[in-house]
Amino acid sequence: MRPISLLPNDTPARIAPLAKLPVFWNLSGQxxxxxxxxxxxxxxxxxxxxxxxxxxxxxxxxxxxxxxxxxxxxxxxxxxxxxxxxxxxxxxxxxxxxxxxxxxxxxxxxxxxxxxxxxxxxxxxxxxxxxxGAIVNRSPVVVSISTDGAAPILAQAIRRRIETLLPPALQQWAALAQTLREAVNARLSPGLARRRFWERFVDRSLSTGNAPDAADAAALMADTEERGETPPAGSVTLVGAGPGDAELLTLKAMRALQAADVILFDDLVSAEVLELARREAKRFLVGKRGGRESCRQEDINDMMVRFAKAGKRVVRLKSGDPMIFGRAGEEIARLESEGIAVDVVPGITSASAMASALKTSLTNRDHAQQVRFVTGHSRHHELPETVDWASLAGPNQTSVFYMGGRMAGQIEKRLKENGMEPHTPVVVVSSVSRPQERRWAGPLASLSEAVARIGVDEPVLIGVGSVFGRAAQAGAPACDRACADRKSGLA
Known part of the structure; x- marks a missing residue:
């Protein structure tokens, strides 16, 4: 078979066309x-x-x-x-x-x-x-953004996005790197040792908001020398992805996603959040959803341990906040038993997102002196037996039931059996903060009927308490957010 010859114009370009050549010009004394x-x-x-x-x-x-x-x-x-x-x-x-x-x-x-x-x-x-161009100044780190004059406002928007990703202390870390280069070259042999030092140095500079000092660098260099040819140690970070809206992700969570080698993410993590992760990171869906085939917790734990022991930076990406109904305790215990470094980055929990969406304070002092987050199902997919329903039915508090959609009828029944008035205000929000969000507000007596209308295919939050009185009085039938906006003249 005759070999195929590529003409010069057919050869793929190593660099795509550039509108302008980005150049950093030394003007000192000029x-x-x-x-x-x-x-x-x-x-x-x-x-x-x-x-x-x-x-x-x-x-x-x-x-x-x-x-x-x-x-x-x-x-x-x-x-x-x-x-x-x-x-x-x-x-x-x-x-x-x-x-x-x-x-x-x-x-x-x-x-x-x-x-x-x-x-x-x-x-x-x-x-x-x-x-x-628009400039992000962490000098000696300087980032410049150009749109070739076509859209300066876009360049400014990009600059603001980059500003959120780069911690202010990066300036001090970069300055420290300039002073360390000769010492690193003198103490560490070329190749693996130097590369490992600088990789860990960069990881530290991008993941912390604290300015470095000489002790940080000395400890990092001593540790690199001690490890020698030993493979680098991995780590696991449990990251809260929030309720779904990528704009609600914390800056620390974004930095963790940008530094990850491996991401194990829940089924409820939105595609918009995953878009912010490092492109080269390997991603594994390990989601658990009620009523659906799920990945066993033991298997997720094993994956985290395996990847971390292979020297990978693992992000366990959980919807909402890892420490609220996220099984974080089980995962932390397993990682610590294996001697694996673990960190936690909190996220915005769904109850907070719901309160913001409804413009309702969960702790309005005229109505509630305490807030309770209650799981709506146990590991046996039914209401937990240990819930104190008599206490939940009491006045002057707000209760938010997570993952309670399939148990809505039982929640309504238990609360009424324990003395809660049928007219108590209740809200139901499905897929909070997402484009498909659906809401309902009304009396406790209509809870099971409302959830049946909204459906339980998406995550459902149920809020109970007099703080939701204003929303209950407005009490429109269940509809998605776009529908509600059209009715209010917002869309």
């Missing part, structure tokens, strides 16, 4: 020409000064705004109280201007180019040889 005294020019001046540039400002005093006047008063730059001229560009590394008219912009652009100086005229892309 002269930069800046023309104009507007607020936009002042912002660019502050950016250049932060980079160590020597900024020469050409601007008559009467054309100077307050921000630029403050920089001049602080002597942060050199002020020339007259317009720029051809000689202004001598020995300049960069040239920037804020020009009102196209003719002024063209003149500055051509003069700078004629002097061989890269030029940028603010807000006039046709006269820019380079552009400024």
């Amino acid at each position: 002269r930069v020409v800046l023309a104009g005294g507007s607020d936009g020019a002042a912002w660019k001046a502050e950016l250049l000064i932060a980079c160590g540039a020597a900024v020469d400002l050409y601007c008559p005093p009467e054309e100077m705004g307050e921000a630029m006047a403050e920089l001049v008063a602080r002597q942060a730059l050199t002020h020339h109280p007259h317009p720029w001229h051809i000689g202004s560009f001598r020995h300049a590394a960069l040239a920037l201007a804020d020009c009102e008219t196209e003719d002024e912009a063209r003149a500055f652009f051509c003069a700078a180019r004629g002097a061989g100086v890269p030029v940028n005229v603010i807000d006039k892309p046709a006269f820019c040889q380079f552009q400024f």
Whole structure:
């Protein structure tokens, strides 16, 4: 068979096309020409000064705004109280201007180019040889985002997202890394040892909000030397994914997902949350859902132990909060018995998400002095025998039943048998915080009927107590969130 020959145009590109080449330019001690005294020019001046540039400002005093006047008063730059001229560009590394008219912009652009100086005229892309991106500053770590001028607001939105992922202390960790390089090269042999040290250093810097000190680095280096060729130790982090809305995920949870090698996730974890995880991480669905085929808890424990002992960073991703009806105690006990490091990142529990969705305080002081979270089923898929129903039926409290959809009729019956009034306000929320969320509010006497209408295919929360009185009085029939929004004129 004749071999296939690829033409040059058929060869896959190693790098996709770039609108602009991202370059980080050392301006320390370099002269930069800046023309104009507007607020936009002042912002660019502050950016250049932060980079160590020597900024020469050409601007008559009467054309100077307050921000630029403050920089001049602080002597942060050199002020020339007259317009720029051809000689202004001598020995300049960069040239920037804020020009009102196209003719002024063209003149500055051509003069700078004629002097061989890269030029940028603010807000006039046709006269820019380079552009400024949105910046995340953890210097010496600097992240710049560009949309090639097409959508600056999008660049700012991306910057805000990255800001949440990078802990503020990363700046100190990066500075420490600069000072450590020679010591690491002197103490650790090339190859595995150095790579292992820097991998652990990076993991620590991205997973903690604390600034480092010399003791941290020394301990990390000593531990790396001691381990030698021993495979790196793995770890497990139990992470709360919240009720489903990815916007409710904590920053620490996002960082754990970004650092994971392996993710064992529940069936109730939303696709939007999983989208935030590290792309290279291996993912395993180990979900448990009432009334459906489930992964045994013992098997999940074994998987965590196996992956951690293989040196992997394991995230056990649980819906809601790991420590509330999440079997976290069983998993922590098994991991600790195996000598595996385990950490917990809390999440927003469903009851809190429900309270926010309904704009209802679970501890409204006029109605409730305590809140109880109650599991709606036992390991035998029925109501737990140890529940104190007489206490739950008492006044001045709020009770939230988790996973209680299939037991709604029994919950209603037990509460009424123990003295709770049939007109007690109740709410039912299915798939809280998700697009398919459904709600109902009304009296306890209608609870089982309401759950039958909403269905139990999705996770169901049942809230009981007088704090839900306002919602019960509004008492619309069960409908999804989009339907409710349309009725209220929000959609």
